[in-house]
């Protein structure tokens with residue numbers, strides 16, 4: 611009996627079960643996935659279903675997958691899980707974020723060391739005490755790549771928060787906790803990687819100051835990620851993240867953590 615060809619695709623994202631390069635850059639925006647893929651040699655679109663758009667190609671000889679995961683942890687984790695099911699073992703999230711820590715400016719990069727797990731999905735998988743940590747080699751590869759590209763960058767803890775806009779509930783203040791930036795999916799990626807014994811990290815381009823009331827109208831004139839300073843940061847961030855993937859493949863090729871589940 612011939613195999614049903616639909617079984618060669620994973621069910622939610624419709625990505626192929628085999629054949630994808632094992633080093634992946636994951637981004638929220640499908641258009642950003644296409645823009646990053648345009649930097650690759652031999653880029654090909656592999657699949658596009660819902661918000662999940664996937665390309666493959668190579669960066670300086672290293673085969674890479676570039677995939678979009680959409681906005682928000684619950685949808686994004688399905689892409690992370692299915693990429694892991696497809697054999698991806700090294701992930702970097704290249705996203706955007708609002709700055710929290712003073713001194714971090716628009717267009718700067720934030721390299722995540724860990725994330726606060728307010729992602730709206732991993733709480734349903736694990737107790738809140740479980741950490742969301744980046745692989746040290748991912749942090750170091752991103753830092754080295756940012757230095758090489760000459761991109762202003764900072765390291766720190768990122769707040770992954772499912773709700774973008776504020777509501778009537780008071781917002782817990784992390785004042786004094788040293789958080790660097792806020793975004794929406796990274797902790798879901800870091801937890802997925804830890805559960806499966808994979809390598810993951812993230813770098814975020816700052817697209818505004820998003821701190822006390824989430825959107826600081828006075829400081830930013832309202833949230834506007836569609837500015838030249840952000841676009842320039844995204845261009846630098848794309849080079850940094852691709853170069854960091856190459857470093858992870860060639861120089862920091864990991865002693866990968868053992869004992870991950872699944």
Ligand SMILES: O=P(O)(O)O[C@H]1O[C@H](CO)[C@@H](O)[C@H]1O
Nearest residue numbers: 638639681705706793794795
């Ligand atoms: O630019 P991306 O990667 O989508 O990341 C950030 O931007 C979106 C919100 O505008 C959220 O997905 C957030 O995490």
Ligand SMILES: O=c1cc[nH]c(=O)[nH]1
Nearest residue numbers: 706707708793794820
């Ligand atoms: O979640 C996000 C993403 C980008 N910028 C923000 O201010 N918040």
